[in-house]
Amino acid sequence: xSQEVTSTSAKTGAAPRGIDPRGQRVGAAITTVVLAVVxxxxxxxxxxxxxxxxxxxxxxxxxxxxxxxxxKTFVRPRLGKPTELEDPEPPRFAQGVGLAxxxxxxxxxxxxxxxxxxxxxxxxxxxxxxNASIGLCLxxxxxxxxxxxxxx
Amino acid sequence: MSVGVAVxxxxxxxxxxxxVYRKRTDGKLSVVGSxxxxxxxxxxxxxxxxxxxxxxxxxxxxxxLGEQATLLQFSSAFCQPCRATRQVLEQVADMVPGVxxxxxxxxxxxxxxxxxxIRRTPTVLVLRSDGSIARRAAGVPRKADVIAAxxxxx
Numbered sequence: 001x002s003q004e005v006t007s008t009s010a011k012t013g014a015a016p017r018g019i020d021p022r023g024q025r026v027g028a029a030i031t032t033v034v035l036a037v038v039x040x041x042x043x044x045x046x047x048x049x050x051x052x053x054x055x056x057x058x059x060x061x062x063x064x065x066x067x068x069x070x071x072k073t074f075v076r077p078r079l080g081k082p083t084e085l086e087d088p089e090p091p092r093f094a095q096g097v098g099l100a101x102x103x104x105x106x107x108x109x110x111x112x113x114x115x116x117x118x119x120x121x122x123x124x125x126x127x128x129x130x131n132a133s134i135g136l137c138l139x140x141x142x143x144x145x146x147x148x149x150x151x152x
Numbered sequence: 153m154s155v156g157v158a159v160x161x162x163x164x165x166x167x168x169x170x171x172v173y174r175k176r177t178d179g180k181l182s183v184v185g186s187x188x189x190x191x192x193x194x195x196x197x198x199x200x201x202x203x204x205x206x207x208x209x210x211x212x213x214x215x216x217l218g219e220q221a222t223l224l225q226f227s228s229a230f231c232q233p234c235r236a237t238r239q240v241l242e243q244v245a246d247m248v249p250g251v252x253x254x255x256x257x258x259x260x261x262x263x264x265x266x267x268x269x270i271r272r273t274p275t276v277l278v279l280r281s282d283g284s285i286a287r288r289a290a291g292v293p294r295k296a297d298v299i300a301a302x303x304x305x306x
Binding site for chain 2: 039040084094115118122135140143144145147
C-alpha cells in the first residue's frame with residue numbers, strides 16, 4: 001500500500017515522502033482542547049501559545065510542531081506503521097489559516113473586544129475539531145472558494 | 153454563561169452537524185440531470201455568465217474524451233483527498249477499456265470551476281462518451297460506485 005503511494009507521488013511530482021496523517025489528527029485534537037480551554041477561561045496567553053504552534057507548523061512544516069513531537073514521542077510508538085502517507089502541503093496551509101484566526105482572536109482578547117476573540121477562536125476550534133474527528137482540512141477547502149471569489 | 157462558553161457550545165454543535173452531513177455525502181456519486189436534457193444542451197458556446205453547462209468538450213478539459221466514458225477530476229494544490237481520488241480513478245481507468253481519467257487543476261480553470269459550481273476538491277464528474285455529465289461527486293468516491301456508474305453508461 002505505501003509502495004503504491006510512493007509510486008503515485010513520484011509519477012505526479014508531488015512530495016517525494018509523505019507525512020503520517022495520524023500525527024495531524026492527534027495535533028488537531030490537542031489544538032481543539034487548547035482552544036476549548038481558551039474559550040472557557042478567556043486566558044489569552046494560551047491562545048498566544050496556540051498561535052505560536054500554528055506559526056511553527058506554517059513556517060517549518062506540520063511535523064515540526066510541539067504537538068507533532070508529542071505524537072512522535074508518546075503516540076506513534078504504540079501504533080503500527082501508517083497505511084498511507086499524505087502530502088504535507090495541505091496541512092501546512094491549514095496551519096497558516098489557523099494562525100490567521102488565532103491572531104484575530106488575540107487582537108480581540110487583548111483589546112477587550114471579547115466577543116471577537118471568542119468568535120475567531122471558535123472558528124479555529126471548528127476547523128481543528130473537524131480535522132481531528134473526520135480528517136477534514138477546512139482551510140484547504142476554503143482555499144478554492146477563496147480563489148473563486150478573488151481571482152478573475 | 154460567558155460569551156466564550158456560548159461560542160464553545162455553538163462550535164461543538166456546528167462541528168458535529170457538519171461532520172455527520174459530510175460523512176453522509178462525501179464521495180457520493182449523484183446523478184446529474186437526465187440524458188436527454190444533457191444531449192439537448194450540449195451545443196453550448198460560452199458559459200461564463202450563463203447557466204450550468206451539462207456537457208463538456210475536449211477543448212474544455214484540454215484533452216480527448218474517453219471512448220466510453222471520462223472520469224474528470226478537479227484537483228488543487230492544497231487537497232489531501234485528491235491523491236486517494238487519483239488512485240481510485242486511475243485504477244478504474246486501467247481496468248475498464250475505453251474509460252479515461254483526466255485530472256484538471258481547478259485553480260487554472262476557474263471559469264470552468266465557476267460554471268460548474270465546483271466548491272471543493274476533489275470533485276469528480278463522470279462524463280458519457282459525448283461529454284455530457286452523468287454523475288458528480290465531491291470527495292473521494294468509492295471504487296465500486298465508480299465502476300457501477302460506468303456500467304450504467306457503457
